[in-house]
C-alpha cells in the first residue's frame with residue numbers, strides 16, 4: 001500500500017487484477033460494469049478502514065461477549081454523475097444504511113471545465129461522513145467542483161474514491177481541498193491532450209453504459 005496524507009493506493013493483487021481487466025480494450029460492457037462494481041467494493045474496504053466501532057454485547061450460540069459494531073457518524077455516498085453511479089450502487093450494498101446523493105457534472109469538451117447541472121444531497125449531510133465517487137480523477141476539475149458543492153451544503157468530512165487517478169488531478173484536489181483524502185486503485189502516468197488518463201481505461205462512462 002502507498003499512503004501519503006493525500007492519496008492512498010491499496011496495491012492489492014485482487015484489485016490490481018480486476019483493474020487490469022478493466023483497462024483491456026477487449027473487455028465488454030457487461031464485464032466492465034461488473035468489474036467496476038467489484039473494484040469499488042475493494043476500494044470502499046480501504047476507504048472505510050478508519051470508520052469508528054464500539055463494543056456491543058451480543059450472544060453467539062456459545063457465549064455472550066462484546067463485539068465491535070460501527071458507531072460514530074453515519075455515512076453518505078455521493079456519486080458524480082454519471083460514471084460515479086456504478087460505484088455508489090455497489091458500495092451501498094456494503095453500507096445499506098448510508099444515504100446516497102448525486103451531483104451532475106459534465107466536462108465541457110472544449111474548455112475541459114466542469115459544468116454542474118444537478119445536485120441532490122442528503123439534508124443532514126453535515127452530520128455524515130461523505131464518500132464521494134468519481135471513477136476517473138483526471139484534471140480534477142469535476143472533483144474540486146463537486147467537493148465545493150458538498151462543502152456549501154455543509155459537509156465536513158469528505159473522502160474521494162476514484163478507480164484511477166493521475167498526479168495532476170490529485171494535486172488539483174489537494175491544492176483546493178487539503179482536508180480531503182483520496183483513495184484510488186492506481187495512480188497512472190498523466191493526461192493526454194484530450195484530458196484522458198494515460199494509459200487509463202478510456203471513457204469510464206461510455207464503457208459502463210455502452211455509449212459511444
Ligand code: URA
Nearest residue numbers: 136138196197203204
Ligand atoms: N474521464 C474518463 O472517463 N476517462 C478519462 O481517461 C478521463 C476522464
